[in-house]
Amino acid sequence: MTDKKRDDVTGTETTGHSWDGIEELNTPLPRWWLWTFYATIVWGVIYTILYPAWPLVSSASAGVLGWSTRGEVAEQIAEAEAANADLRAQLIETELAAVSDDPALQNYAVQHGAAVFRTNCSQCHGQGAAGAKGYPNLLDDAWLWGGQIEEIAYTVRHGIRNEDDPDARYSQMPAYGEIFSDEEIALIVAHVQTLDDGADPMAGEAGELWANNCAACHGEDGKGNHDLGAPNLTDAIWLYGSSEEDLTYTIVNARFGVMPAWGAFLTEDEVRAVSAYVHQLGGGEDAPAAE
């Protein structure tokens, strides 16, 4: 003990290091702490061998376990899909109109469909499915091609006015700019603007024009026709706007929306799921009672 330097105040041994007369006390660490430290170093070396770690020129070392975050995500997706395999099969087998009778299946279809919608549909119809000018709002109760789930599924599967699918929905409206005179167009625009207030389409000054040109598709009552994709002109919903300017443009040029045939891009369960999702957004119509 005599060789050791001791600090006078605390009586603690010093390391012998001195800076400007300030000496360093030696308060030894426990040896197990040292060994724990060595163990972490060993652990670290093993870890860098097993897992991706060392930065190389174009990527990092892969690690002998072949683990990657991307692989882990793929694994988790596969796990989730395996977990839902039964529900997916059930969704494909079930009559679309009957999906909502089974709460578990409906829940799966809606959640699944919501994901499909956000990925594929929201670009035109919006994240909230409220659409935009020329892109139908899917939340309301007005449907060009019908709001029953089977009709929605048909629209999704085959699309609208596309060249890819022979069964695509097609609506035809002539560009009346080439048919009507300017006076007739002004007359019919004014006429259409009165329809959502309850006017009779077949009556009035433009009644004859309506009967000869519009009633074939939009109906004598003006309520449109789902089979032809002709919109209801008596309701409060206007896809392209109801101002004089908007209506004039629509009648003169005719305007059409297009939609891809999603049956070519989506799997059967995705088509069904997204139909179920759209159907429960607030405007879905019930299927007619079975006969």
Add this chain to the structure above:
Amino acid sequence: MSDQGTETPQLYAPREPIFPRRVSGTFRRLKWWIMGVTLAIYYLTPWLRWDRGPNLPDQAVLVDLANRRFYFFWIEIWPHEFYFVAGLLVMAGLGLFLFTAALGRVWCGYACPQTVWTDLFILVERWVEGDRNARLRLHKAPWSARKWRLRLTKWTIWVAIGLATGGAWVFYFTDAPTLLRDLLTFSAHPVAYTSIGILTFTTVVFGGFMREQVCIYMCPWPRIQGAMMDEDTLTVAYREWRGEPRGKGLRRRHEAEEAAHAAEDAAVTRAAGPQLGGRSPALKMPGIPDTASGAVHHDGPGDCIDCNACVNVCPMGIDIRDGQQMACITCALCIDACDEVMEKVGKERGLIDYIALSDAPREREGQPPRSLWVHVLRARNILYTVLWAGIGLGLVFLLFIRSEIDITVGAVRNPTYVTLSDGTIRNAYDLRILNKNGDDRVYLVSPGFGANLDLEIEGHPGSTIPVPANTTGITRIYFTAPPDSPAANADRTEFRIWVEDFQSGERAFVDTTFNGKGQ
């Protein structure tokens, strides 16, 4: 030390094994009781049953992480009520402050799991290998068949205790009887086995091998507790003014004679100074003049016969006569040990005792210490008590007023409103209803009086929503305003959504906004 005579100091110190001797007395009895009660609470709690109906677990205390529920007897806490747990943690913290300010490190000495399990492990060690001297001999003995047998027996029992400890832990997180059966048939979830494995390992290593090292090096608490003690805190201390000069037999008498002439002899209470192994150096007691300054004059020898009983029983391996030190967990076993000796030699008990350091100068002058209540009932302790009780009462109050119906309304704002064919304006809301009951319930939804809004529920006709037992029901509901009604034309209309539990008749409401066309 091993490096005696060399120039290089030892930077890493091997652990010096400690062999605490058995002791009996008031505090040892108290510690046995506390150990028994705390271990019984720990091991038995998961097995208590509490009937909550057919759809809820019947385990009295259950942390159901998978379903995010916490059950405590009649109280059920859902994640959004986590502030109850936060409140309990704040109370635990303040409680610790209070006890530390009043009684020093009582938590460390009596109730800390590290202390309780170490005590239990030492009990096993003593039972298998004998008391201090036998263990010391065994420690120094070469590895023989007998040593192997004793060591293996001890380790086996330790591992069994560790297994029971880790095993009991997992029972808090799932139904205990089911899990026990699954564990025994090797069909339980791997997480259960991993948790048991890790806890078994840490229990055995911390309680069996690291013991006081955990308190000295790993635990942040001793550092914090030091800041919460003051000179009025009752803590375990040595009455050096009574004990010094210590000594035994002829040497003792000789020293006593010397003492009057050489006061500095008494100043150095322990010539060896702090030991390697990291125990902190002895600090002088605040407010106590150094004996070296000549404040103490004894006519004869002090009461301490230097029998080292206090050192031998210490589970931390320190000498309390060095004064206050960080390694002391105030387990009070040295008090028992010293009292036993004092009685044998016919001296007054309490040479080592719970003392408030502010009393030291008075006692040094021969006056009696002040009343216990003077030390306990001081502003700091009263403040802690008031805060602690205030939060406790607040939590109890919240528990009683908390609504049995919990609802939240998320207004759908993409888009803000939808125009329907007939011009009706519709707003959508996601209504969450928490059914905390053990049975399925039906809830009636309605707009507040005077709102002039109509309710529709997605997927159901009518205005009722069924919610299964113990689940959160999320339902899309719509409120509509007829065309050209005030709400349809206004920018915003405030209204109230009421939800009523059909069965209990309890009601709850949420105020929200209806968006119109803003004309």
